[in-house]
Amino acid sequence: MTSDPLVRLLADLVAIPSVNPMGRGKTGPGYSEHEVAAYVDAYLRRHGVGTRVNDVLPGRPNVTGFIDSGAEKTLLLEAHCDTVQAESMTIPPFSPELRDGRLYGRGSCDTKGSLAAFLYGVCSHLDAGGRLRCNVIVIAAADEEYQFTGARHAVAHGLKADFGIVGEPTRLRIVRAHKGVTRWRIATRGVAAHSAYPERGVNAIYAMGHVLDRLERYGNALRGSAIHPLLGPASLSTGVIEGGEAVNIVPDRCTVEVDRRTLPGETTEEVLGAVRSALEGVSGWEFDPPHLAVAGMEVPEESPVVRLLSGAIAGVCGEASVEAAQYATDAGIYNGAGIPSVVFGPGDIAQAHTAEEWIDLEDLHAAAAVVRSLISQQ
Ligand SMILES: [Zn+2]
Incomplete structure (x- = not known):
């Protein structure tokens, strides 16, 4: 369908259904995150990243990749694996389609686009033999859409990082506060x-x-x-x-x-x-x-994560903007655990949860470039 490895990665993630059962007891193919988690686990390992896969609910794991570069600081990159239901969609939800510079399908925007950009940003840098300015933890988390269980599980089991970025569709803006x-x-x-x-x-x-x-x-x-x-x-x-x-x-x-x-x-x-x-x-x-x-969250404007991410975004996009959002994310959990974390990712929240969800591929590539620039030792 495409030879672009990042678009291919996103298409693969979208093609694996991972609908959150939302407490309705739904199980079986299409529900839960285990298949997409297995894909992410294999992807990280293929690029030499050590991983752990832990069930946070029965059959619903977080995947955690850790890259120890010997640096002083550790960056958390987190995006959730689950999506909302696809029954009301008017396009094929799990047969990703490329059209007009967009990729269509359930989860393309919320938030497999962020997950793909984070994975690709990190792994393409490692493949190129690039050095890292920080240690990197990548978490592909379960159950964000319903009860934030994946993020809760990670902090309850001793997650430590100096700053974090939670992937959600922010149109490449930095969300430093939300309710x-x-x-x-x-x-x-x-x-x-x-x-x-x-x-x-x-x-x-x-x-x-x-x-x-x-x-x-x-x-x-x-x-x-x-x-x-x-x-x-x-x-x-x-x-x-x-x-x-x-x-x-x-x-x-x-x-x-x-x-x-x-x-x-x-x-x-x-x-x-x-x-x-x-x-x-x-x-x-x-x-x-x-x-x-x-919990809601607010990271100060002058905090290192805002400063570093702003610099990386400005380098890729020309300018960076910082704003606030009304919706809640896993960043509330990480900030509550003392890891200053902002929200950032490709795509627009206006397309999240919609009947014909899509993501702009230019955004997707820019997000991966931002991540790569952010973690690179200059
Ligand atoms: Zn989301």
């Missing part, structure tokens, strides 16, 4: 009764009505408080409600699912505490423990 997210359910409990005798029961949906009123007011108040200079205010949205069995039964249970976007530095305890306070005086509710909590 985090905490999601959890709030339940109200009542007492079931025949709807002809509502006074014999306690209506959990009415109770939830009071909770929702407070949540809405709290969400509105957040808009005017603690504005982050790059990210704006934190936010809260209630996205799912469930309750009631039938219209002739007074409901004994109602739940809502809440999505709270956090600013860097806000902890899960603080977030839950503030919402509890907002519900003070309303009775009958309880919180489930959060099913997702990933």
Whole structure:
């Protein structure tokens, strides 16, 4: 299909489905990261990089490559292997197609493009006998799209690096700050009764009505408080409600699912505490423990990783820009573990998760060149 080794690498990665089951218990061919992980493992080994493959969930591994150059500092390059589902795509998701300077297919943009650029940037430099200015850890991580398990596993098992770059489609810009997210359910409990005798029961949906009123007011108040200079205010949205069995039964249970976007530095305890306070005086509710909590992050503009990466991007693209993003990434986990990490990669987040996902091949090549320049001993 192409003789370009980087495009070939990306096409191979896209052709191996690695759809995240998103907690829906889906298994079998097409789901999970193990096949793409095996490909990455073989690719790194073929280029002389020692690897480890560790399951972070059953059958769902991280691949970690380590290149010890004897340097003082260690750079982490991480990109996730999983993709979102492909059922709603209007192009063949796993038969990568080259058209108009783009590669089409699920994961091409989010984030196998970054993974390919990182792998190729490092391995082409090694193949050419180039020297490294730092040690390099490459992680192809599992389960970013759902619960960030791969990154959590890596830091829980002692990952050490001086700085990191997390691959996501940023259009080759440096994202040095992004929000985090905490999601959890709030339940109200009542007492079931025949709807002809509502006074014999306690209506959990009415109770939830009071909770929702407070949540809405709290969400509105957040808009005017603690504005982050790059990210704006934190936010809260209630996205799912469930309750009631039938219209002739007074409901004994109602739940809502809440999505709270956090600013860097806000902890899960603080977030839950503030919402509890907002519900003070309303009775009958309880919180489930959060099913997702990933921290926001902010790396200072003058931090070495921003400076070095800016220099490499400017060398390849002419200029570098630094910005902030609203979405959460694995970088929140690495920053939380003390590894200053920014987000950078080829492609545009506007194409991520879409029905005809694609990546611009010029972007892809530029990203690989940036990585190569970044790690090269000049
Ligand atoms: Zn992604």
